[in-house]
Amino acid sequence: MIWQFDLILLTLVVIFALISLRVKDLMGASIVFGAYSFLMCLIWAGMGAVDVAFTEAAVGAGVSTVFMIATIYNTGRMIKPRPQDMSFKLLMMLVVVITGAFLLTAVNDFPEWGDPYSPVNDHVAAYYLTHSMSDTAVPNVVTSVLADYRSFDTMFETAVVFVALIGIYGIIRRRRKQDDSDSDTDALPPYDPSESLIIRQASRMMVPFMQIFALYVVAHGHHSPGGGFQGGVILGASLILYSMSYNLPTLFKKMTEKWIILLSAIGVLIFSGVGVICMMLGSNFLDYSVLSQILPATDSVMARSHAMLIVEIGVAFTVMCAMVGIYTSLASNGRFDKGL
């Protein structure tokens, strides 16, 4: 860490956050927000949290910007100023200032950055760092903590991603019969990028490589930064790129709505199914070491390593389908026939 570099990055982050709040054009605001996420990604990478940086780059700077633009496409591009009385704004400012003051008083109680005696570092972290290799044969401690030691948390995170998809479907999915009154978009002028041969060919060249790279990220998460979440987001992004450069019906030919929901549920099922199998073999939920009884040619250490891969694949399924499902429902305004 070079502190000058960090200072520049943190200053820029604050500036970008303020800009994205101030800009009246929502399209510009979401682009600035993407740049903000990318700077955060650089800060994570500088702190050594490469896995977090990877996720931030894929989710924050990549896919969430696309989600916001898809939302703008169906709502409206400009902020319409709402007449509000001044006293309400002053009240809100008072609330924010008081909350901020409380938060700032808590800053003093934080331990120093990287303090070896802070509560985070002297509890279980040392055990994970020293025993990850001998317990699970996984050199990347982030993966072993995420998918083995703390897999209960990760299972419910996956379930949360699944629930988010279901929630968005439940809110904006519409039946095709009753949609005669929804050409109400005052958003972007109609422009169809799928008419451009250049964009089509470029995406045809990029999408397969993106998918292979995503599979590599999923499978190689044991040894390098990456894992189910990052790989799933990249897979989802490749499908989103495909549907943007052609159009939505082309994507639905490859991957129908039914499969999107089904595969995202299957992802959660794989994760929790591994846990249930562990219980059936007479151990605790998600205690992978007993899987050596059914996985061929593995001892109890390698069983944990292999089970992590299975679990990460489940996570990747869920995350990929959540990304594609959220994008398609936002871009087509819940109709799933055409859009963006």
Added chain:
Amino acid sequence: MSILDWIAVLFLFAGSFFFLGTAIGLLRFPDFYTRTHAAGKGDTLSSFLILAACMCYAISHSHDGLGTVLLVLKLLFIANFIGIGSPTATHAIMDAGYETGVTHWHKDKAK
């Protein structure tokens, strides 16, 4: 410093120079099309130059044979993706602007 290091420094300076040109062009050109043109071309070229500098640095500073080759290959892949992605994105933005009727700049219209 070996020769490769000096080449890397040269590439870095050239890349920074073209990045500077991109930024100036983005700010100073008169209309949408010329600005996008500056962003697309300068950005791609300077990314290439900086990646080339990274490759030279990697070759001269790491000594495990296969690892260096893999590192350089990864950088080449990144260069390949920038080479495909950045001009296509520029094209997409320009095409969208053209289709939706952004007007050109003319010399006699200039203020």
